[in-house]
Amino acid sequence: VLKFFTLGGFFCLFVCLKNGSCAELNITTDPSPVTAKLGSEVLLKCLFSNTAVGAQDIDIMWYFNGRELTHFNRNITINDTGVKMNESDLQQRNASVFLSNVKIDDEGKYRCRIIDMPYEGEKYKTVEYLAVPQVSVPDYFVTENRPSDVECLVDGYYPKDLQVSLLQDSQVERSPPTRTETHRKDDGTFSSTFTYFFIPTNKDKEALYTCRVNHSSLEKPLRKPFRLSFESTPRILVQSINDVQCSVDGYYPEDLGVMWLKDGQVLPGPHKTTTQKKENGSFSTTSIYSLTPSDKKKGAVYTCHVNHSSLKKPAEES
Numbered sequence: 001v002l003k004f005f006t007l008g009g010f011f012c013l014f015v016c017l018k019n020g021s022c023a024e025l026n027i028t029t030d031p032s033p034v035t036a037k038l039g040s041e042v043l044l045k046c047l048f049s050n051t052a053v054g055a056q057d058i059d060i061m062w063y064f065n066g067r068e069l070t071h072f073n074r075n076i077t078i079n080d081t082g083v084k085m086n087e088s089d090l091q092q093r094n095a096s097v098f099l100s101n102v103k104i105d106d107e108g109k110y111r112c113r114i115i116d117m118p119y120e121g122e123k124y125k126t127v128e129y130l131a132v133p134q135v136s137v138p139d140y141f142v143t144e145n146r147p148s149d150v151e152c153l154v155d156g157y158y159p160k161d162l163q164v165s166l167l168q169d170s171q172v173e174r175s176p177p178t179r180t181e182t183h184r185k186d187d188g189t190f191s192s193t194f195t196y197f198f199i200p201t202n203k204d205k206e207a208l209y210t211c212r213v214n215h216s217s218l219e220k221p222l223r224k225p226f227r228l229s230f231e232s233t234p235r236i237l238v239q240s241i242n243d244v245q246c247s248v249d250g251y252y253p254e255d256l257g258v259m260w261l262k263d264g265q266v267l268p269g270p271h272k273t274t275t276q277k278k279e280n281g282s283f284s285t286t287s288i289y290s291l292t293p294s295d296k297k298k299g300a301v302y303t304c305h306v307n308h309s310s311l312k313k314p315a316e317e318s
């Protein structure tokens, strides 16, 4: 008597003898998917039991996307270098294999198929790929009572599902973000920019913000604390080549006063000045004092005098 069962996606074939005892081939695994991180090694579990011990003629195969990865019939034939099958395990009716150096393309359903004529059966094992996100908050400068953006950058995660929130002093949540941009990278992982738009007030100068990210690859959410930058102090550098040049860099807000002094005497302007806004929102200015022919003959001390709201008193560099 042949009976053919389909049970949760696998087959179980019974052969019952006239005396009522049934020989059978059972294949078992645990149903939960295995999760794998980049480059890791995972065990694809597949155990079998057969009452007919004809282990000599048994065929054990693993498939992925219709491709045979490995085959045992007396000998092991490996058709995929990433798969490890162990003969002494097979003798213990353990057809589990290791999948090593896991990549994003290895995600999917693996099929463990066993033929022990006249019995046969198979079971599926799902591999889920996980990539842990990296969270960063770029330096960005804001002005009190003016509309501002704050960004949380979340990079290199997989799968796509992700929860992000902006906490203020670990309590008040700003959620959801005003704008979300997600793109898929060449390595298959995702990268997102979450933008929160709001108007910072005086109270925000003291506030500690946290960008919190939760993802299936994480045991607990990632937290990236930061403060809003309302001001940034300028760096000043004076160089003398043909002319004297004063570079003022990395300051915020934009208002800045630059003056030239020669031996302590103010040099009337205007001087050649260029101002640039940097990617992080800070500013840089270069001011050039053109030396006259008589300046070039006589040595003198040239001083660049910088006045900025972040400085308690104006800074000078000679």
Ligand SMILES: *[C@@H]1O[C@H](CO)[C@@H](O)[C@H](O)[C@H]1NC(C)=O
Pocket: 024, 025, 026, 049, 050, 051
């Ligand atoms: C096969 O599985 C069934 C039910 O899961 C169990 O009753 C039976 O004893 C198993 N047979 C073998 C040979 O392990």
Ligand SMILES: *[C@@H]1O[C@H](CO)[C@@H](O)[C@H](O)[C@H]1NC(C)=O
Pocket: 067, 068, 069, 079
């Ligand atoms: C082994 O893999 C290659 C491609 O990777 C495939 O063409 C071939 O059919 C495989 N062999 C078996 C026996 O499945």
Ligand SMILES: *[C@@H]1O[C@H](CO)[C@@H](O)[C@H](O)[C@H]1NC(C)=O
Pocket: 074, 075
């Ligand atoms: C099994 O492999 C060994 C060496 O790898 C070889 O000598 C033997 O002939 C193989 N047996 C079969 C049945 O393919």
Ligand SMILES: *[C@@H]1O[C@H](CO)[C@@H](O)[C@H](O)[C@H]1NC(C)=O
Pocket: 086, 087, 088, 089
């Ligand atoms: C196969 O497994 C046995 C026990 O599980 C272990 O002792 C042996 O080292 C393994 N062989 C290989 C080649 O991994």
Ligand SMILES: *[C@@H]1O[C@H](CO)[C@@H](O)[C@H](O)[C@H]1NC(C)=O
Pocket: 043, 047, 086, 089, 092, 094, 095, 096
């Ligand atoms: C099956 O073999 C794998 C690999 O050697 C081992 O990790 C696992 O513990 C074995 N399972 C059982 C039930 O023996």
Ligand SMILES: *[C@@H]1O[C@H](CO)[C@@H](O)[C@H](O)[C@H]1NC(C)=O
Pocket: 214, 215, 216, 221
């Ligand atoms: C994070 O996400 C997991 C599921 O991916 C969920 O179980 C957990 O409660 C979440 N934690 C927080 C703090 O949101």
Ligand SMILES: *[C@@H]1O[C@H](CO)[C@@H](O)[C@H](O)[C@H]1NC(C)=O
Pocket: 139, 232, 249, 250, 278, 279, 280, 281, 282
């Ligand atoms: C902003 O970026 C510029 C370069 O683009 C860098 O020199 C400066 O240090 C940065 N400022 C801050 C406060 O990170």
Ligand SMILES: *[C@@H]1O[C@H](CO)[C@@H](O)[C@H](O)[C@H]1NC(C)=O
Pocket: 255, 256, 257, 307, 308, 309
């Ligand atoms: C420069 O300093 C004077 C006082 O010394 C102040 O009144 C003025 O606002 C400052 N200018 C800038 C751009 O900070």
